[in-house]
Amino acid sequence: MDQRLGTEARPARIAIIGAGPAGFYAAEALLKQPDLACTIDFFNRFPTPFGLVREGVAPDHQSIKAVTRIYDRIASNPRVRYFGNVTFGTHLHHADLKPFYDQIIYAVGAQADRRMGIPGEELEGSFPATAFVGWYNGHPDFRDLPVDLSCERVVVVGNGNVAMDVARILLRSTDELATTDIADHALALLRESKVREVVMLGRRGPAQAAFTNAELKEFGELEGVDVVVDPAVLELDEHSLEDLEDDKLASKNVELLRAYAARSEGSAERCLFMRFLVSPREIIGENGHVKEVKIEKNQLAMDGYGGLRAKGTGVFETIEAGMVLRSVGYRSVSLPGVPFDEGTYTITNIAGRVVNTSDGEPIAGEYVVGWAKRGPSGVIGTNKPDAVSTVTAMIADLATLPGIRDENRALDKVEAMLRKCKPDYVTWEGWKRLDQFEVARGAEQGRPRVKVTTVPEMLEIIDTSA
Secondary structure, eight states: OOOSTTBTTBOEEEEEEOOSHHHHHHHHHHHTOTTOOEEEEEEOSSSSOOTHHHHTSOTTOGGGGGGHHHHHHHHTSTTEEEEBSOOBTTTBOHHHHGGGOSEEEEOOOOOEEOOOOOTTTTSBTEEEHHHHHHHHHTOGGGTTOOOOOOSSEEEEEOOSHHHHHHHHHHHSOHHHHTTTTOOHHHHHHHHTOOOOEEEEEESSOGGGOOSOHHHHHHHTTSTTEEEEEOGGGGSOOHHHHHHHHHOHHHHHHHHHHHHHHHSOSOOSSEEEEEEESEEEEEEEEETTEEEEEEEEEEEEEEOTTSOEEEEEEEEEEEEEOSEEEEOSOEEOOOOTTSOEETTTTEEOEETTEEEOTTTOOEEEEEEEOTHHHHOSOSOGGGHHHHHHHHHHHHHHHGGGOOOOOGGGOOTHHHHHHHHHHOTTOBOHHHHHHHHHHHHHHHHHTTSSOOOOOSHHHHHHHHHHTO
């Protein structure tokens, strides 16, 4: 009988830490391997799966969330189990998992934000965009974020899709948002919002903006919202013009921005002011709360690597604002017992294989996918080829792995361990009960779902629905 790892006689036991897109695409790639016998266990911090698809994708982008149907099919495979409400590093540790799994995949994303490093960043009303996104999406960690929308102007720092998302949610009609799965507490506060202007700050020029054409175009279609762009910033320098020749996305962005700039000055009830070549230098407060943002005008200059960098000109301006949302980058956080690169804020790896930070030697049977592997780049679909790449390395390594002891291969061993360390873990069946509850509540209001936003309430619904 063939006793190699990954055969029917000795199926590979695989754990995936994190149940977001990267984790599901890794599971999908494993299940599609024609000659691989394996079982897969997901461990996820919250009872609810899907990571950023549930907690990060904007509520007015429901079509993107349809990808969860694929994830649902993956999780429903008899070779896959789901253990939610289990936090790696708190309830379950590296040493707990190693005896039960031949291979472990870390799919934990980039949970933390980067700071701007300017005075006043800690003032009330100054938040990372990730927290604000979590707040309106019903993320349990941000359910009680002290959001105050009594101001007329919000400054958003950043030029990517997340910055566009938060600006759009602040300005979109709440009647439109009321047909989405936005969190109830957020919808209630947005209905009372006094915000009429969002000023978006980009440190470089229009040709270097990171948002997609679709995100930019969508703003021009919002009812009661004007997009205001100063035509002067669209007079591009020669290096930016050269870049546009080889970058269709940037070229289309500039075309759309020129169309906005050609319109009359914003006269709609709500406006998005898109500022380029400016950087925040200080957030100024009053009584501990955001009152103004001091910005510096920039100019573009070539760096030593052939790229365009923003350099301050010494010309400053102050913008009155009651809230500041920073969207200047995201980073992974270290996991106990897992090598971490403090320079790149990723799990230390070579092509998806986890390696020791000190000497670069691979750690047998440990892998990483998604943002924790490559940094915060790409869209949800980018995680699919990324996961396939890591799984290719996993398959290649099977022949050299000794594998776990045979007495630890019984599937019920893990369940017995969880009953001791986290008895209120949630299975896929438990999640489906919560899912049905949310969808039913949504149907009553003509919405996709009404989210439950606290873990205790989630567990209560799962238990009472059993």
